[in-house]
Amino acid sequence: MNACRTCRHFDTAQATLECFIPAIGSLSSVHAASRADDGVCAVHARLVAATATCRQYKEGVIF
């Protein structure tokens, strides 16, 4: 099964994370190494690691 990294529902952009958690920049950073490749899954409305997988995987791009 393909990982979230290439799924169209997975968004790892810094702006997306800042949009969901606007206060993140005040004591942390979307550029922190500890974040690794984490992103937001639009289907599950959860934070997920890029290496995660699920049955709703759909290859594609979010514009």
Next chain:
Amino acid sequence: MSDITAGRLTRVPSTAFWKQDDWWAVGAGLALIALAYGVFASGSSLAWLAVTPPKWTALPQLTAHFAAAWPRYLAQAALWLVVVSGALAALGYRVRSTAPAFLLLYVLSVAIFTLGQWADAVRFNLEPPLVALAVGLLIANLNLLPRGLDAGFKVEFYIKLGVVLLGATLPLTLIAWAGPVALAQASIVSIVTFGVIFAAARALGLEPRFAAVLGVGGAVCGVSAAIAIAAAVGARRQDAAVTVSIVILWAIVMIFALPFASHLLALPAGVGGAWIGTSEFADAAGIAAAQAYGDIAAKTAGAAAGAADQSVAAFTLMKVVGRDVWIGVWALVLSIVAATRWENTGIETRIGAADIWRRFPKFVIGFLLASIFITLVAQHAGHAQFGHATTANLVTPIKNLRTWAFSFGFLSIGLTTRARDLTAIGARPLLAFSAGVAVNVVLGLALSTWVFGTYWQHLGQ
């Protein structure tokens, strides 16, 4: 960030080193240390550029200083502007946003630094980190600046840069001596704090993933840990947002509360720093509190030499070495627990041992490299020489640059913390987190004073 290659999605991973502020802080910090050493090795010193406002009692002293030293401040601002703009541009921020933001940050920092050098500043509780935070909060929450300037107020970058520079003022022997103690104390407090928050959250009916995210937010490294663990266990995004808000709220309270409590308890600077390192929730907030307490302790009658630095050093060893570096291990362990014991969310997390390195706070490497470098320089110079010429011409300028970097960070905390950005916090998560705070503060104080007090009191002496 995404890109299209031959009709197929490819994403530039956040783990790419040029997308992480950790590596840019390491690069910038080591470059500044190399510059300081290069100038020192050529028989001069970076002291001219690493200027700071002097101690003062009357305004004419100040005007005389700035009338004579303004070209030095101008040159320093230009150096910082190049360093900061370069790093933030590499992270994707436009120089036309970061440059004015940084220049504003610099001017405010000069003003706050100068106020902190006033002979009566401590009498009026005008410690620069606390003033910076208060001024920043006021400006941000009165909407006095456009949000676009946030591009230059990158708290984490400035704090990580300051920690790397801090490494060049701590010999490796000190880290080797105090590191295991910090590790032992931090491990005890982290595990107990996580356990208390998790148990309280579960008892209050919160689901285990949310409880885990709250737990690491209090036990490991605040906001960064909350985000990392939320992804590792597949927590709901609103749970992460609520945790971030609670962490910020408590961290801001603790920036003011811990230094004043340490002062009331008359703790030695090292002990106060260790306590703050155990009980603060974020690096930036903790360094602000530790530096504020260092300033207070240093001006207390009978204070040990170097008390101001002792507090920040103890904090950094406790928080960064003792707590932060374990974030990958927490992610790995909790992802396994989530996958095997908690309700299936339809997402299969695949966190492996490689994540321990992927999530490792890389700026710690810069901190250690800087410490190794200064230790080698000290060995080469010999004890007597290091005590005089090297300290004055190499270490002190680096220390001054570190103080500036931290000042930019403290101001940025306030300038980016807006009440309206905080997600609505429910009573149950706040209660669960607060239970952990209560236990953490008491246990941290007991360990810092009674169990390991001797180590922290004599740190670096």
